[in-house]
Each structure stands twice: as structure tokens, then as C-alpha cells.
Amino acid sequence: MLLLLPLLLCLLFPPSTILSLNQEGLYLYQLKVSLDDPDSSLSSWNDRDDTPCHWTHVKCDSVTRSVNSLDLSNTNIAGPLPVSLLCRLRNLSYLSFSNNSINSTLPSEISMCRSLIHLxxxxNLLTGTLPHTLAELPNLQYLDLTGNNFSGDIPDSFARFEKLEVLSLVSNLLDGTCSLVGLIPDSLGKLKKLRDLDLALNNLFGSIPSSLTALTSVYQIELYNNSLSGELPLGMSNLTSLRLLDASMNQLSGTIPEELCGLPLESLNLYENRFEGELPESIANSPGLYELRLFGNRLTGKLPKNLGKYSPLRWVDVSHNQLSGELPATLCDKGELEELLMIYNSFSGELPATLGACQSLSRIRLGFNRFSGDVPAGIWGLPHDGWKTSWSFQVVITSLVGRCLRAIVNLAQLGTLDLHNNELSGELPERLRSFKKLNEMNLANNSFKGKIPEEIGSLSVLNYLDLSQNKFSGKVPSGLQNLKLNQLNLSYNRLSGNLPPLFAKDMYRNSFLGNPALCGDIKGLCDGRDEAKAAGYVWLLRTIFIVAALVFFIGVVWFYFKYRNFKMAQRAIDKSKWTLMSFHKLGFSENEILDCLDEDNVIGSGSSGKVYKVVLSNGEAVAVKKLWGGTKKEIGCVDIERGQIQDGAFDAEVETLGKIRHKNIVKLWCCCITRDCKLLVYEYMQNGSLGDLLHSCKGGLLDWPTRFKIAVDAADGLSYLHHDCVPPIVHRDVKSNNILLDVDFGARVADFGVAKVVDAIGKGAKSMSVIAGSCGYIAPEYAYTLRVNEKSDIYSFGVVILELVTGRLPVDPEFGEKDLVKWTCTILDQKGVDHVLDPKLDSCFKEEICKVLNIGLLCTSPLPINRPSMRRVVKMLQEVGTENLSKSVKKDGKLSPYYYYDDTSDQGSLA
Incomplete structure (x- = not known):
């Protein structure tokens, strides 16, 4: 064997290579050959050199000249991890392959790299279970496996790490059976030197083990976006080095411990859990606390009276709780407060005058509380000159009594002015031209009087104007015709005279109701008769309407109870016929689902059946899709015509769908089956579909960062279907209406596999005898081949990208015979990119938006061969997002996620 080694080396490398390049260089050169390098990132690795120490991405020890560092991050290389070659570099202490396409599993032989300190x-695209041999690396201090597809449990052997300081397993598919401590091993508490524990974005559940309180060196713990439950463990006062704790978006309960708040915390994120009780006073004593996000819990009582007095508070969000009392006057004592969000609580009293003097404040939301008194004058001057002009400022304040402050015109950066449902009075100021960025003004249901200022017509970006139910008088300003309003409501005032010509149309009738002296060609407005007669006629109509509505209501209630009794009796007979097939651990039974399938709970309906929202006894909601039965052949309650798919394929298809585990694909909880019908139970998505939200009046809620996040999430889900499922799944109906959004606008791909069945057994695309897809999303080759594969999905996803960038529908009468793809290409050629982009998007993101637009055009290339794979689409979007990530908040020198919270139900207010 030893005699064959020289011959083998001669075959692999030319004689000149063997004579010039040292042994470590040979190993690295062989590593280069084993990897796919489409960007030629390793082009400097030359076999004619005598040492690899001058190659890019390689560093050597200055004394021994042996390789001690290999950093191949962000090089776009692909292929299996060449552990056998890497571990031959005996002094290799730093190894990084971050943000590439390294696939396959992580070999257990990684333990042979004995000198590794940083891994x-x-x-990447690593799969399989975490190798237990990782703990055999004696010097390892830093381990980051974030953003892969590892599955299974965290090995118990991880407790044997001797020097580990940073452990990050964020955004994997870690899962397993649930024990008392869930999937967080109790043994992790033995890692005494651990400084950073990051287990976020996994499928962990169960309680947080008390053993973690033994991590006396830990600086940061991140457990967000799992399914952890129970109370925070006792003994958290032992975590003397802890500064950043993020356990948000779980199901944690109980009170927030006093011993936790007594630590010198800098960032505390416990939002979207089930915490209750009061926030301990000791949190106000933390000298470094800059971030406090507790929204979406059940907290009660008052905020600590000294909150902000000793802490450089920057972001405070306690919205959607049951807090009460007055706001602490010390919130901005350190002069760094930027965001103050407290909507949907029971706060009362006057707003502290100190908020008006807070020079750093850029965003304040105090709506849906019980405040009284005047708004401090200084608030109307925010944001101050120190802020970038690209920021928009939002004020939403309710339950106030007082006069309109003329200092409001100092709000040069104001994007939304929402003061509806108050008792404000006085006249509006004339100087409104300073509102250059105002796109929403809602002053409804107050006591404003006088004329509507003509200068409102000069607010070029204003698209929402509601001045209804006030005491405005005089004529409707003609300048309002200059605006492009999506919503106009001047009803129930004291306006008079003739309407401007643009508004004298029946389509604007509801915008001017309740102004008896207002005249125009609209039926129901003044037609020359006196004001008293018109007012009497309106009163008569109101009376008739109220009586009719009352009779109708009584009839509906009577019918409802009769119908409900009938359905309950019918269900009592049929319940025994249902069979439940579950794919996850369920906290409900089929009876609880069946009891809620009433017409009152229908949230959608189509040719295949109806969709119901079912609120379970534990307070959580699910979506139930009831699919019709009949004489046609069925696949999971979906009618498939002409016998394309056999009845026996149902079990196989449901089993495949039930095995899918990905954070960007809607979760299928279970399937309920009878002879005549079948039910599919999915997780409930609070914000509905992307299509409904993007193309409705609520489209303003989707700013560019949110739209970009939706695109990345959806691409991740489709990439998983195409590249990580065995066999691969082709969606066949990718569209904005099949991308669903959760409460944080996280995107999930829906309606695939069962509802849109493809050939999962054959090795190629399959010709279809019926049309698959939706108008405007169908790839052009489908018209003449009737074949669908991954390239068809990529084209449809490209159309979704164009929708996000342009804000337009995939087909529109305005396009004529063109669809959105052809319209976009035509407008780009004729008028330029500015006429394509959605005008609601902030121009400061124009460069990033244009890059995403190019990705959409690449995906919608007429030739399938020119479209990138979905895995490549994900990488391109991630590269565009790098600039956004660089602006995120940094914690302890490490990039960490920054969460932006808003409330979509804030009665028309835009964040």
C-alpha cells in the first residue's frame, strides 16, 4: 500500500505540484477540488505555490507557518463538508463555512479536529441529527450551527464540553418526544463557561430546566419562538453575568420573578407569552437596561414608578396587557428613549410633561387607554432635528379632552395623525404644508369646528382623510380634488354649498352623508329644498332603518337558535362516524372541532368546500377546511376530475403532508374523515393571506422591510419543498393568496400537497389533463406542454415578488391583454423603474427594492432554463438583505434580531 502512495500522488497532482506545494497545501488544494465554487472564490489557491499561507481565506501561524485559520464564509461554495481533509490540518483552530450551501450531514469524524476553538x-443546508462526538473537541469555545435543518434532540453529550462559551442552534428543526424538561437537556447546566446560549427558532417545548440557572458565566440566553411552557425556573438570581434574556413568543406563564428583575439586565424580551401579575419594582434599578418588551401578556398593576430613572431606556413596549395607573415621569430621564408603545391597556391620568422634552423620542403609541388632559406641547414638536428625514413619525392617542394645539404643525416628519374618538375641539390650523410625509389623517368623532383648511389639498402623499362626526362648516375645499385618496369621509358635519365636480358622483355618496345643506348631483343630497325639509327626511329614513334593523335582528336571532339546535342534534348522531388522523401532539379532540362547524364561524368558501375558524377551549384557534364529498374521486376531500389520481393515493399524500416540518409551511394538525366528507385542521394565521392584505385598503401596513421578510420566508418554504423533501414536492399553485401571514407577518406557504397533488412517485414532470394554477401566475411553457416542475413554481413565485414590489394585481384591466410580468417589462422599457415601484413604499429603500425586482424578473424568465433554482433564489434574497441586517441592533458585538411590533387592528392607523 505504501508503494502505491507515490503513484497515487502523481496521478492526482502534476510532478511540479508535488515538488512545490507543502503537505497542508495539498490537503487544501484537494479540498478546493472537492467543492463546487461557482464564484471562483478559491481561484487564488494555486498548486504552483510552495505554501498556502498567502491564499485568500487562509491564515497561518507566524512561527510554525502551519495553517491555523480557514474562513470560507459568504463564498457561495457548495458540497459536503470535507471533514477528512480539514482534520488533517493539525493546528487548525478557527473554521468557518458560514452562509454557503454546504449540504449532507455533519460527520461524527469532526471530533478528530482536536485543535478547533471556533466552529x-x-x-447552510446541513441535515440529520447533531453528532454527539462534537463534545469530544477539548478546546472548542464557539459553536454556531444556526439556520440549518438539523433534527432530533440535543445530545446529552453536550454537557461534556469543557470550554464552550457560545452555543447557537437557532432556526433548525430540533424536535423529539416531550419529557418534563422538554427538549432542552437538563445537562446543559453543566457548561460552566458558556457565555451565549442560543436555542431560538426551533420546535422546543416543555418547561425551561432549572439546571440552566447554574450557568453563572452566561451573558445571553435566547429561547424565542419555540413552544416552551410553564413558569420561569427558580434560582435565576444565580445568573450573575446575565445581561440579555429573550424568551419571547412561547407559552410561558406565571409571574415575572423578582430575582430575575433584580439582575443588572440590559435587554429583557418576554413578549407574546402568558405572564400575569405585576412587573417587579426592582427592574427600574437596572443601570444598563435599554430594551424592555413585554407586549402581548396579561400583566396587571402599575409600571415601576422609577422606570427609566437609572436606566438608559431606548425601546419600551408593554402594549396589549392590563396595566393601569399613570405613566412614570422618569421614562426619558437618561435622554435615550426612542420608542414608547403602550396601546391597549388601562393607563389613566395626564401624560407626563417630561415626554414632551424627550429629544430622542421618535415613535409613541398610547391609544386605547384612559388618558385625560392635554397632550404635552413638546410632543407636537417630535421628532427633533437629530433624526434622519427618512423616518416617519406616528402619533396615536385616545381618550383626551382639550383644544387642538397649533404646535401640531411642527410635526414635519409626521406620517400618521390619528386623534379619533376624543373630545378635542377648536379649529384646525391653517399652516398644514409642513406635513410633507402625512399619508393618514383621522380626526373623526371629535368636536372640531370652523372651515376645513384649503391647504389639506396640498398634502401630496395623503391617501386617507377622515373628518367625520365633527362640527366643520362651510364648503368642501376644492383642493381635495388634487389628492389621490383611498378613503375620504366628511360625513355628519355641518358642511354646505355645492360639491366640487370630482366628488359629485354617486361613488362618493357615503363620504358626505349627514350634511343636510350640502348639494350635488348625488341622489340623497340637497336638491334645492330647504335645509329643514332635508333634515326631516333624513330623520325619517333613520327611524325606518332602525325599526327595520331591529325586526331583522330579532328574526336572525330566532333563526340562529333554531338552526343551532338542529345542527347540534344532527352532530350528536354523526360524531361516532368520524375517524381522527393526527400528525402532531394534539390538545383537542375531534368533538371539539365538530361542535364549532357553524356557519357563523365560516371565514372562507370555494369550489372545494368551506374554511372555518375554530376557537378551542384553551383559547387557541385553528383553521378547519371542510371539503365536499360526492361521486367524484377524492384526494383528501378535494375533487379530482377524470380519475387522474386513484382513491388509494389519499393515505400516502396525507402521510407525506403530515411529515413536513418547516417554519415557513402551514402546519397540518390532523385530518378527520367520514364516508361523505373530510376535514383538514391547520394552524390559524391571524393576518390572512398576503394577497388579501396587499391588495386591500390595509396594504399600507406592509412597508418594505415587512414585504422583504415575507418574500424571504415564502422562498425558504418553497426551497424546502423543492430541495429537502423526499420525494420533492411541486406546489403548482404558488400565488399571493396561498401565502398566509401570522400575527408578526411571518409567511407560511399553504394549499399544497393534498389540495394540489402532483406526481410524487415518477422521476419527471407530469403532464396534466386539467389546468393547474391561477390566472396571471401560470408559466408560459405550461400552455403548450402541460408539464409542471419546480421551474413552474419559480415562475409563479417571481410573479409574487412583482406583486410585492409594484403593489399591483397579477392581472388587471389596466394592463389590457398583458399580465403583470409583461406590463412590468413594458413599463421598465418605456418609462423607467420609478413608474413600476409601489408609490406607498419609502424611497429610502429604492436600491434594495430594485435588486428584489431584478430577482423577480429573473424568476419570470420566459425560458425555464434561465430561471434560478429556489435554493438560489433564497441565497440571492439573503444577499440583498445583508444591508438591512447591518443596520440591526448589535448586542455584545454580535448581530442579533431586532423585532418591530405593530398592531394591525388599530382602526386604520398605519405604522
């Missing part, structure tokens, strides 16, 4: 394999 970063984050943002």
Missing part, C-alpha cells in the same frame, strides 16, 4: 457552520 461556525451557520446558514
Amino acid at each position: 461556525d457552520l451557520s446558514q
Whole structure:
């Protein structure tokens, strides 16, 4: 064997290579050959050199000249991890393959790299279980496996790490059976030197083990976006080095411990859990606390009276709780407060005058509380000159009594002015031209009087104007005709005279109701008769309407109870016929689902059946899709015509769908089956579909960062279907209406596999005898081949990108015979990119939006061969997002996620 080695080396490398390049260089050169390098990132690795120490991405020890660092992050390389070659570099202490396409599993032989101190394999395509041999690396201090597809449990052997300081397993598919401590091993508490524990974005559940309180060196713990439950463990006062804790978006309960708040915390994120009780006073004593996000819990009582007195508070969000009392006057004592969000609580009293003097404040939301008195004058001057002009400022304040402050015109950066449902009075100021960025003004249901200022017509970006139910008088300003309003409501005032010509149309009738002296060609407005007669006629109509509505209501209630009794009796007979097939651990039974399938709970309906929202006894909601039965052949309650798919394929298809585990694909909880019908139970998505939200009057809620996040999430889900499922799944109906949004606008791909069945057994695309897809999303080759594959999905996803960028529908009468793809290409050629982009998007993101537009055009290339794979689409979007990530908040020198919270139900207010 030893005699064959020289011959083998001669075959692999030319004689000149063997004579010039040293042994470590040979190993690295062989590593280069084994990897796919489409960007030629390793082009400097030359076999004619004598040493690899001058190659890019390689560093050597200055004394021994042996390789001690290899950093191949962000090089776009692909292929299996060449552990056998890497571990031959005996002095290799730093190894990073971050943000590439390294695939396959992580070999257990990684334990042979005995000198490793820093190992970063984050943002790759690694699969399988975590190798237990990782703990055999005696010097390892930093381990980052974020953003892969590892599954199974965290090995118990991880407790044997001797020097580990940073452990990050964020955004994997870690799962397993649930024990008392869930999937967080109790043994992790033995890692005494651990400084950073990051287990976020996994499928962990169960309680947080008390053993973690033994991590006396830990600086940061991140457990957000799991399914952890129970109370925070006792003994958290032992975590003397802890500064950043993020356990948000779980199901944690109980009170927030006093011993936790007594630590010198800098960032505390416990939002979207089930915490109750009061926030301990000791949190106000933390000298470094800059971030406090507790929204979406059940907290009660008052905020600590000294909150902000000793802490450099920057972001405070306690919205959607049951807090009460007055706001602490010390919130901005350190002069760094930027965001103050407290909507949907029971706060009362006057707003502290100190908020008006807070020079750093840029965003304040105090709506849906019980405040009284005047708004401090200084608030109307925010944001101050120190802020970038690209920021928009929002004020939403309710339950106030007082006069309109003329200082409001100092709000040069104001984007939304929402003061509806108050008792404000006085006249509006004339100087409104300073509102250059105002796109929404809602002053409804107050006591404003006088004329509507003509200068409102000069607010070029204003698209929402509601001045209804006030005491405005005089004529409707003609300048309002200059605006492009999506919503106009001047009803129930004291306006008079003739309407401007643009508004004298029946389509604007509801915008001017309740102004008896207002005249125009609209039926129901003044037609020359006196004001008293018109007012009497309106009163008569109101009386008739109220009586009719009352009779109708009584009839509906009577019918409802009769119908409900009938359905309950019918269900009592039929319940025994249902069979439940579950794919996850369920906290409900089929009876609880069946009891809620009333017409009152229908949230959608189509040719295949109806969709119901079912609120379970534990307070959580699910979506139930009831699919019709009949004489046609069925696949999971979906009618498939002409016998394309056999009845026996149902079990196989449901089993495949039930095995899918990905954070960007809607979760299928279970399937309920009878002879005549079948029910599919999915997770409930609070914000509905992207299509409904993007193309409705609520489209303003989707700013560019939110739209970009939706695009990345959806691309991740489709990439998983195409590249990580065995066999691969082709969606066949990718569209904005099949991308659903959760409460944080996280995107999930829906309606695939069962509802849109493809050939999962054959090795190629399959010709279809019926049309698959939706108008405007169908790839052009489908018209003449009737074949669908991954390239068809990529084209449809490209159309979704164009929708996000342009804000337009995939087909529109305005396009004529063109669809959105052809319209976009035509407008780009004729008028330029500015006429394509959605005008609601902030121009400061124009460069990033244009890059995403190019990705959409690449995906919608007429030739399938020119479209990138979905895995490549994900990488391109991630590259565009790098600039956004660089602006995120940094914690302890490490990039960490920054969460932006808003409330979509804030009665028309835009964040």
C-alpha cells in the first residue's frame, strides 16, 4: 500500500505540484477540488505555490507557518463538508463555512479536529441529527450551527464540553418526544463557561430546566419562538453575568420573578407569552437596561414608578396587557428613549410633561387607554432635528379632552395623525404644508369646528382623510380634488354649498352623508329644498332603518337558535362516524372541532368546500377546511376530475403532508374523515393571506422591510419543498393568496400537497389533463406542454415578488391583454423603474427594492432554463438583505434580531 502512495500522488497532482506545494497545501488544494465554487472564490489557491499561507481565506501561524485559520464564509461554495481533509490540518483552530450551501450531514469524524476553538457552520443546508462526538473537541469555545435543518434532540453529550462559551442552534428543526424538561437537556447546566446560549427558532417545548440557572458565566440566553411552557425556573438570581434574556413568543406563564428583575439586565424580551401579575419594582434599578418588551401578556398593576430613572431606556413596549395607573415621569430621564408603545391597556391620568422634552423620542403609541388632559406641547414638536428625514413619525392617542394645539404643525416628519374618538375641539390650523410625509389623517368623532383648511389639498402623499362626526362648516375645499385618496369621509358635519365636480358622483355618496345643506348631483343630497325639509327626511329614513334593523335582528336571532339546535342534534348522531388522523401532539379532540362547524364561524368558501375558524377551549384557534364529498374521486376531500389520481393515493399524500416540518409551511394538525366528507385542521394565521392584505385598503401596513421578510420566508418554504423533501414536492399553485401571514407577518406557504397533488412517485414532470394554477401566475411553457416542475413554481413565485414590489394585481384591466410580468417589462422599457415601484413604499429603500425586482424578473424568465433554482433564489434574497441586517441592533458585538411590533387592528392607523 505504501508503494502505491507515490503513484497515487502523481496521478492526482502534476510532478511540479508535488515538488512545490507543502503537505497542508495539498490537503487544501484537494479540498478546493472537492467543492463546487461557482464564484471562483478559491481561484487564488494555486498548486504552483510552495505554501498556502498567502491564499485568500487562509491564515497561518507566524512561527510554525502551519495553517491555523480557514474562513470560507459568504463564498457561495457548495458540497459536503470535507471533514477528512480539514482534520488533517493539525493546528487548525478557527473554521468557518458560514452562509454557503454546504449540504449532507455533519460527520461524527469532526471530533478528530482536536485543535478547533471556533466552529461556525451557520446558514447552510446541513441535515440529520447533531453528532454527539462534537463534545469530544477539548478546546472548542464557539459553536454556531444556526439556520440549518438539523433534527432530533440535543445530545446529552453536550454537557461534556469543557470550554464552550457560545452555543447557537437557532432556526433548525430540533424536535423529539416531550419529557418534563422538554427538549432542552437538563445537562446543559453543566457548561460552566458558556457565555451565549442560543436555542431560538426551533420546535422546543416543555418547561425551561432549572439546571440552566447554574450557568453563572452566561451573558445571553435566547429561547424565542419555540413552544416552551410553564413558569420561569427558580434560582435565576444565580445568573450573575446575565445581561440579555429573550424568551419571547412561547407559552410561558406565571409571574415575572423578582430575582430575575433584580439582575443588572440590559435587554429583557418576554413578549407574546402568558405572564400575569405585576412587573417587579426592582427592574427600574437596572443601570444598563435599554430594551424592555413585554407586549402581548396579561400583566396587571402599575409600571415601576422609577422606570427609566437609572436606566438608559431606548425601546419600551408593554402594549396589549392590563396595566393601569399613570405613566412614570422618569421614562426619558437618561435622554435615550426612542420608542414608547403602550396601546391597549388601562393607563389613566395626564401624560407626563417630561415626554414632551424627550429629544430622542421618535415613535409613541398610547391609544386605547384612559388618558385625560392635554397632550404635552413638546410632543407636537417630535421628532427633533437629530433624526434622519427618512423616518416617519406616528402619533396615536385616545381618550383626551382639550383644544387642538397649533404646535401640531411642527410635526414635519409626521406620517400618521390619528386623534379619533376624543373630545378635542377648536379649529384646525391653517399652516398644514409642513406635513410633507402625512399619508393618514383621522380626526373623526371629535368636536372640531370652523372651515376645513384649503391647504389639506396640498398634502401630496395623503391617501386617507377622515373628518367625520365633527362640527366643520362651510364648503368642501376644492383642493381635495388634487389628492389621490383611498378613503375620504366628511360625513355628519355641518358642511354646505355645492360639491366640487370630482366628488359629485354617486361613488362618493357615503363620504358626505349627514350634511343636510350640502348639494350635488348625488341622489340623497340637497336638491334645492330647504335645509329643514332635508333634515326631516333624513330623520325619517333613520327611524325606518332602525325599526327595520331591529325586526331583522330579532328574526336572525330566532333563526340562529333554531338552526343551532338542529345542527347540534344532527352532530350528536354523526360524531361516532368520524375517524381522527393526527400528525402532531394534539390538545383537542375531534368533538371539539365538530361542535364549532357553524356557519357563523365560516371565514372562507370555494369550489372545494368551506374554511372555518375554530376557537378551542384553551383559547387557541385553528383553521378547519371542510371539503365536499360526492361521486367524484377524492384526494383528501378535494375533487379530482377524470380519475387522474386513484382513491388509494389519499393515505400516502396525507402521510407525506403530515411529515413536513418547516417554519415557513402551514402546519397540518390532523385530518378527520367520514364516508361523505373530510376535514383538514391547520394552524390559524391571524393576518390572512398576503394577497388579501396587499391588495386591500390595509396594504399600507406592509412597508418594505415587512414585504422583504415575507418574500424571504415564502422562498425558504418553497426551497424546502423543492430541495429537502423526499420525494420533492411541486406546489403548482404558488400565488399571493396561498401565502398566509401570522400575527408578526411571518409567511407560511399553504394549499399544497393534498389540495394540489402532483406526481410524487415518477422521476419527471407530469403532464396534466386539467389546468393547474391561477390566472396571471401560470408559466408560459405550461400552455403548450402541460408539464409542471419546480421551474413552474419559480415562475409563479417571481410573479409574487412583482406583486410585492409594484403593489399591483397579477392581472388587471389596466394592463389590457398583458399580465403583470409583461406590463412590468413594458413599463421598465418605456418609462423607467420609478413608474413600476409601489408609490406607498419609502424611497429610502429604492436600491434594495430594485435588486428584489431584478430577482423577480429573473424568476419570470420566459425560458425555464434561465430561471434560478429556489435554493438560489433564497441565497440571492439573503444577499440583498445583508444591508438591512447591518443596520440591526448589535448586542455584545454580535448581530442579533431586532423585532418591530405593530398592531394591525388599530382602526386604520398605519405604522
